[in-house]
Amino acid sequence: MASAFGTTRLSPQQDPAPSAPDAHDVGLLVLRVCLGIVMAAHGAQKLFGWFGGGGLEGTEMFFESVGYPMAGAMALLTAVIETFGGLALIVGLLTPLAAAAAFGTMLNAISVKWGGGFFLPDGLEYEITLAALAAGIALTGPGRLAIDRGLPVLRDHRLSHGAAAVALGALVAGLVLLIRN
Template sequence: MAYDRRDRAIFGATSATTATHDVGLLVLRLVVGLTMAAHGTQKLFGWFDGPGFTATGKGFSMSGYPAGQAMAAIAGLSETLGGLGLALGFLTPLAGAALTGTFINVLAVRGLSTYFAPKGVELESVLFTAVVALTLTGPGRFSVDHLLPVLRESRPRYAVLGLVLGAVAGFVVLLIRD
C-alpha cells in the first residue's frame, strides 16, 4: 500500500480522484460486460430477440466454421461468461481472454473493409477496444478481483497473459475456418 500512496502523491491523485477512477471503471465494466453477456444469451437462448442456438449454429456453418453447433456454444459461452466476468470484475484477465478470442473472429468474419454502420465494424471495434483497455487497466476497487490478492498484486502480468491467450485462441479458431 505504501507504493500506491507514493505513486498517487507523485502524480497528484487524491482519494476523490481515485474514487472517481474506480467508479468510471465500474460503469464501463457494467456497460461493456453486460452488453457482451446479452449478446451471448442471444446466441445461446434466443433472449433479447436473438437468433437462438440452432440458428446461430447454422450461421457459423454458413460462415465457414466446421461444427457450427459447437462453435455457437463456444461463442455464446465466451460472450456470456466473459461478459459477466468483465461486468463483475471477476477473473478479469480470463474474461478479457474469452472476449478477445471472440472479437478476433467477429472482425475476421465481418471484414474490415467498411468501418461505419450499417455494414461496418465500428461497434465491434469500440467494444473490443474497451475490453482490451479494461483487461490492461484492471477492474478497479469495486470488483471481485480487488478481493483476490493474487490478481491485485500481479495485474500487469496476468492482463497481458490473458490478452495473449485470447489472441492465440482466436487465431487458432480462425485457422479451422474454411
C-alpha cells in the first residue's frame, strides 16, 4: 500500500501473502546479531572467563568493589542474563525480553561508570550506545528473520510489547540499583 510518505507495511493479517524479508528485516537482523554477540561475549567473560574475562570469581570481586550486595549471586545472574540474553537476540527468540535484559544491564553499567565523563578511557558512550540499541530493538521488534515469527504470541510485534519490555528493563535495573550500596 502506498502513501504520501512511501510504502506502508501491512500486518500479516492484512497481507494474505507476506513477501520475503525486506531491508527493514535485514537491518534488524544485523542490529540484533551485533548486539547479541557483544552481550553474549561479555556474559561469557563473566561466566566462563573467556575472551580475557575474570570468570565468576573476578566478576564477583568487581561487583563487590562497586557496592553490589550478594556479589556472587549478582555476578552469576548478570553473567547468565548477558550470555543467554545475547544468544536469544542473535536468533530472535523472545526478542523484547532479551533486549530488555540488555537494556537493564546497560543501565546498571552506566550507573557504575557514572562520573567518568562521556568519552574513553572511562566514558559512557559504549554503554549508552548499547542501551539505546537494546531499547530500539525492543521497541521495533525482531523483524521477520527471527524465531519469534514462529511464536503465536510474538509473531505480530506491537509497540506496546516493546514499550512494556523497555519499562520492565528499566524497573528491574532501578530495583537492582536501589539495593546497591
